[in-house]
Amino acid sequence: MKFAVINGETILLHADTYERIPAWRLLAAQGKIRCPGCGDALTLIAGISADPYFLHTTVTHCPLQGAEQPSETAEAVHTVSSLPSEEAAAAVELGSFRLPQRRPISQTMAESAMPRPGYRERLNPKRMIPAWTGRNDDCLHPEQQRAVHTTEGPLLILAGAGSGKTRVMTARCAHLIGEQGVDPRTIMVVTFTTKAAEELKQRLSAQLSRQQAQALVSGTFHSIFYRILTHHQPQRWAPHRLLKQNWQKRRLLLETGALHQAQQPDMKEAELEEVLAIISRWKNEYLLPADLSSLPFASDEEERARLLYPHYEEAKRHHGWFDFDDMLCGCYELLLREEEVRRRYQERIRYVMIDEFQDINRVQYETIKLLAAPQNNLCVVGDDDQSIYGFRGSSPAYILGFTKDYPDAKTITLEVNFRSRSTIVGLGYSLIGNNRARWKKELKSFHTDEGESFLFYPADEEEQASRMVDEILHQRASGASLSQFAVLFRTSESARPILERMMEADIPFRFIHEDEPFYEKQAVRWALGYLRLALNPDDAGAMREIMPTLYLAHEQWNALRSQSILDDKPLLAVLPRLPGLKGYQRQHLQKVGEILAAVPSCSPAQALELIYEDGRLRDYVKKRSREGAGQTRTRTSDDLQQLLAAAKRHATIPGFLAHVAAMTDKEKARRTSAPALGESVQVMSIHRAKGLEFDTVFLPDLVEGALPHEFALEELRSGSAKALEEERRLMYVAITRARRQLFIGIPRERFGRTTRISRFIGEMGR
Known part of the structure; x- marks a missing residue:
């Protein structure tokens, strides 16, 4: 229904009044917007894929209730004309204080650095992606089959987003074991997460016996390397000696006097967390304290890390503690220094397969090279366009340089995207093509239908959250499953208004984060x-x-x-x-x-x-x-x-x-109960979403300083595009999580400041 009544005055939803939606939304929440037919309260649904509309909050016999169907997407993309601003009310003075001007509730936000756009607009890719025409009845297409049957020597499989790499890895293991008779105990498969390792074993169990699948040496780098360490040095690597949390590390540094020795006794928790993260990155790059003397330092935090690093390492060594990074460095050093141990593993492990190779770091790579030698039956699977963990020490340089390390390596590219509709594939491809440090690929879409991609321009982050929640409500009313919606954010600051709107609407959601509640x-x-x-x-x-x-x-x-x-x-x-x-x-x-x-x-x-x-x-x-x-x-x-x-x-x-x-109580209740599974909207960072896929993906805050992040823009101003390229890869990962629909929010104000539209929008679409 496009019309309603406020205090006896009729209001109408159309292009010239869409800017009043935030104000009307609040009045509807207060029960002040009524149906002109029956007088009952109406709610306002102003999502993204359809025109906004009023909806009865309860089932009535009102003759107007049947007029509530909104216009659908194809006909509903409007351009909003500028409305004359209403006069602000006079400033209010109380005593000696002049209060900020009281504005009418329907007045728009300050003018943005962007032109005034429509209610929404379609985003079409700059480069359209052709549909794959090589369909056949086989489970694997030719390039996938080639990847499965290339088993000897080094192999680089460039697996684009949604290209079926898990299927290929499973089929490759099954081929080695079932057709070539390879003992599964001689095959090592390293995955990025424990969940991915279990999924691979489950898929393999459907093709081979469960015993064969379980005999496979599989797991994350940390889990496999830690098993090696505890087998050879059980006392040194006893589980109860592991420093899992930063508070444990801080206690060790305080109790041993390491902070005083590093001349930083008053370091605050936030500073220590950042310093420990820098030390962790250095260790993943296998930079030891002695290696840092010749390195330039980009920040005060790096200088603090340099001072603390040797004292932290000595405190752990002296008291018998270790952290997660020590598992990687310790395994590398064990294999490097103990020739007999290295020879035993090299004789046992005949085939090595690495998933998510674009996220590998130096110490992991050097250890794998030791294990794979001398046969070098090393198969690495990854996508350099999805390397997004630079803050952990990973770098796309290893996947980009693999054929230099192994000149006889074969390269196979999986270019067919089976996940996303063609428009979404095209947007991602158009965007990532702006990166210079990458393998060139010619992507194709398995799907012939285009899917939907929309930009929408809310007044601020609060209205952005309301638009997203209204879209979820609109689609749920049409039968959509909540589990197929995901809200992906660059930083956790974007999550707060979205979570609040979902709690107010009683929409179940799953939110995993480390930050304290807002x-x-x-x-x-x-x-x-x-x-x-x-x-x-x-x-x-x-x-x-x-x-x-x-x-x-x-x-x-x-x-x-x-x-x-x-x-x-x-x-x-x-x-x-x-x-x-x-x-x-x-x-x-x-x-x-x-x-x-x-x-x-x-x-x-x-x-x-x-x-x-x-x-x-x-x-x-x-x-x-x-x-x-x-x-x-x-x-x-x-x-x-x-x-x-x-x-x-x-x-x-x-x-x-x-x-x-109310929000605080709901947050406490949510944290004390088990995480919502099943029918729930997934809210997570883009980094956490890697490897997942959803029918509908929302990307809030596509503005300069948010995505790309401000630190990347600062580096760019200093002459380095490295961080900006990782931000672009992060955006590419976010886009390619979507199967059918992609909704991108561009608030005109964020944190009270006018915004500039993210450069990534212009790079990928038109």
């Missing part, structure tokens, strides 16, 4: 503490929360509480009268009290702006974040902007705080 982040807790104290000046928990931002030590809490009791006044009222304060401190605390007295009459967004600016919370957070490491500096400031974006959806501070409490 509303538990320190900067967010400070801002919320100010809001709670504004509503209740005697809120002890809120006062204790914000004391550091007022440069008050927690030791002053007792004095503040005592003063409040003596004067019989709220904590906030006696704050400026604390003993021992300097004049400028007393003035600032007095001002904070006046700000918080004005806050209850503000909207949540106006209140936060006052607290950030006049209350100087933003300055405090920036000062604290400058002491952090790397990306932490930016994230902390962005947390405040995200909170402000969330607040704009609420009319009152109590309502906003109630929303925060």
